[in-house]
Amino acid sequence: MTKEELIVxxxxxxxxxxxxxxxxxxxxxxxxxxxxxxxxxxxGWLVFGVKEKGKTYEIQGVDNSEKIEQDFLNTLRGxxxxxFIDTKQERYTIDNKVILAFYIPxxxxxxxxxxxxxxxxxxxxxxxxxxxxxxxxxxxRDQTFGTKTSEILSKTTVDSLSIESIKSYRxxxxxxxxxxxxxxxxxxxxxxxxxxxxxxxxxxxxxxxLGKREVVEQYFPDFRIDLMEIPGVSYKEASTRYTFRLGxxxxxxxxxxxxxxxxxxxxxxxxxxxxxxFASETSPGLEAIREALVNLLMHTDFFAPSHPRIRLFSDxxxxxxxxxLPKPLDEIKRKDLSIPRNPIISKLFRMVRLAENAGFGFDKxxxxxxxxxxxxxxxxxxFDSTTITLKLPRADNKEIxxxxxxxxxxxxxxxxxxxxxxxxIFRAHSKLIGNELRDTFGITSDEVRTKFGQxxxxxxxxxxxxxxxxxxxxxxxxxxxxxxxGSLLNVSSRTIEKDIQLxxxxxxxxxxxxKTGEWLLINNDL
Numbered sequence: 001m002t003k004e005e006l007i008v009x010x011x012x013x014x015x016x017x018x019x020x021x022x023x024x025x026x027x028x029x030x031x032x033x034x035x036x037x038x039x040x041x042x043x044g045w046l047v048f049g050v051k052e053k054g055k056t057y058e059i060q061g062v063d064n065s066e067k068i069e070q071d072f073l074n075t076l077r078g079x080x081x082x083x084f085i086d087t088k089q090e091r092y093t094i095d096n097k098v099i100l101a102f103y104i105p106x107x108x109x110x111x112x113x114x115x116x117x118x119x120x121x122x123x124x125x126x127x128x129x130x131x132x133x134x135x136x137x138x139x140x141r142d143q144t145f146g147t148k149t150s151e152i153l154s155k156t157t158v159d160s161l162s163i164e165s166i167k168s169y170r171x172x173x174x175x176x177x178x179x180x181x182x183x184x185x186x187x188x189x190x191x192x193x194x195x196x197x198x199x200x201x202x203x204x205x206x207x208x209x210l211g212k213r214e215v216v217e218q219y220f221p222d223f224r225i226d227l228m229e230i231p232g233v234s235y236k237e238a239s240t241r242y243t244f245r246l247g248x249x250x251x252x253x254x255x256x257x258x259x260x261x262x263x264x265x266x267x268x269x270x271x272x273x274x275x276x277x278f279a280s281e282t283s284p285g286l287e288a289i290r291e292a293l294v295n296l297l298m299h300t301d302f303f304a305p306s307h308p309r310i311r312l313f314s315d316x317x318x319x320x321x322x323x324x325l326p327k328p329l330d331e332i333k334r335k336d337l338s339i340p341r342n343p344i345i346s347k348l349f350r351m352v353r354l355a356e357n358a359g360f361g362f363d364k365x366x367x368x369x370x371x372x373x374x375x376x377x378x379x380x381x382x383f384d385s386t387t388i389t390l391k392l393p394r395a396d397n398k399e400i401x402x403x404x405x406x407x408x409x410x411x412x413x414x415x416x417x418x419x420x421x422x423x424x425i426f427r428a429h430s431k432l433i434g435n436e437l438r439d440t441f442g443i444t445s446d447e448v449r450t451k452f453g454q455x456x457x458x459x460x461x462x463x464x465x466x467x468x469x470x471x472x473x474x475x476x477x478x479x480x481x482x483x484x485x486g487s488l489l490n491v492s493s494r495t496i497e498k499d500i501q502l503x504x505x506x507x508x509x510x511x512x513x514x515k516t517g518e519w520l521l522i523n524n525d526l
Contacts, residue, residue, distance in 0.1 A: 017044030061097025205344030285372030
């Protein structure tokens with residue numbers, strides 16, 4: 001009998017996971033490992049009276065089923081386990097043989113173990129594995145789900161926060177949530193009301209969100225959001241390990257904007273002006289990416305040894321979030337639950353309209369990404385992590401690549417008479433233009449870094465990326481001026497002039513006079 005045939009016979013069960021035991025005449029000792037593993041991971045069915053033979057199953061039945069059932073349940077409700085384990089049980093008769101099935105739910109009091117903490121197990125695929133120390137530690141942190149980052153750090157003060165980040169946050173709130181009463185408060189009142197500061201000290205959540213890096217690192221020594229762009233569908237197939245890796249920033253507020261700037265280049269966007277006159281970029285793909293990013297920053301377990309990780313492969317985006325979910329994914333979606341791991345961080349994002357009050361945003365990710373790419377998001381939920389994968393639309397499905405050749409983009413860019421429209425065109429086609437830059441001139445971010453020094457204190461990551469943008473704009477319009485580039489990149493023309501001097505004779509050259517000449521790219525042969 002195969003697994004499928006067995007399931008058909010036991011068709012009342014919902015088979016999320018299961019394990020079979022012979023249990024012919026007594027409760028097998030090996031079942032306690034499975035009870036612990038199911039309780040600590042995602043729950044499952046434990047079936048007595050079935051023998052597994054390779055990939056097939058043989059129904060043997062149990063003798064004295066009443067005694068075996070009572071022995072099993074009494075043990076679960078006794079002192080063997082560190083917490084009470086409730087179960088659902090079913091009895092079946094197949095070919096005159098009795099089978100007992102017990103559903104072990106996922107526990108809210110993890111870790112669940114028997115006799116000693118060393119007997120803590122987790123479920124991996126179809127096997128029970130002994131939990132490592134860091135996995136047990138994660139269980140204990142989950143017992144304080146929603147409270148840990150609200151704790152007060154007694155050795156911090158308001159001076160532990162970044163003044164620039166506070167100003168930026170307040171400016172953003174005034175722009176996108178102008179009716180919020182918090183806009184009328186002083187800085188001290190705002191920080192207290194939002195629980196960034198309590199009793200004169202920072203909370204964990206407040207420090208993570210708006211703190212100075214040197215203070216954040218006192219409590220989170222390797223604080224970072226690890227974003228990398230990999231030129232391939234896997235590390236193995238990539239021509240180089242990565243073409244871009246995000247640098248270090250002060251806090252989550254700064255990281256949000258830096259990450260979003262990289263992520264939004266992966267989608268085509270529409271340009272719109274709000275009723276208040278603010279320019280904005282929108283598209284279902286952009287909304288899905290924004291929600292996935294905010295979800296990651298709001299619900300990460302920042303005390304875990306691993307880091308929040310974003311990977312931009314050529315065919316997909318991956319958001320890895322240390323920290324499991326408080327409830328099964330289907331229950332969170334079905335009931336639209338809102339149980340934030342980091343409530344202070346969640347509220348800070350909500351107050352600037354970057355997150356909603358309801359749920360984890362999964363429905364918003366699902367709907368928008370499906371509308372944009374025709375692919376459903378993929379979720380890999382483990383007891384100590386959540387991974388969201390967004391598959392990028394195939395090139396033949398991309399409106400941007402179907403509708404335009406590079407020449408079309410150049411023509412549209414040059415004839416656009418409004419700086420904001422040019423900005424939208426540039427961002428919408430940025431990835432396509434970058435591919436042309438690499439394929440035609442052999443210029444990549446790595447080559448720019450090689451030229452200027454990856455660890456230079458003078459040439460920072462932002463400047464290196466601006467160099468790449470300058471070359472993209474020159475590729476679009478060889479007659480473009482420093483002033484126009486500055487307007488598009490939101491920096492001064494003087495800054496662009498300095499950048500051009502650094503790029504000159506290595507990556508770009510001037511043909512003709514300063515007034516009537518044009519910029520040309522040169523093959524990058526370092």
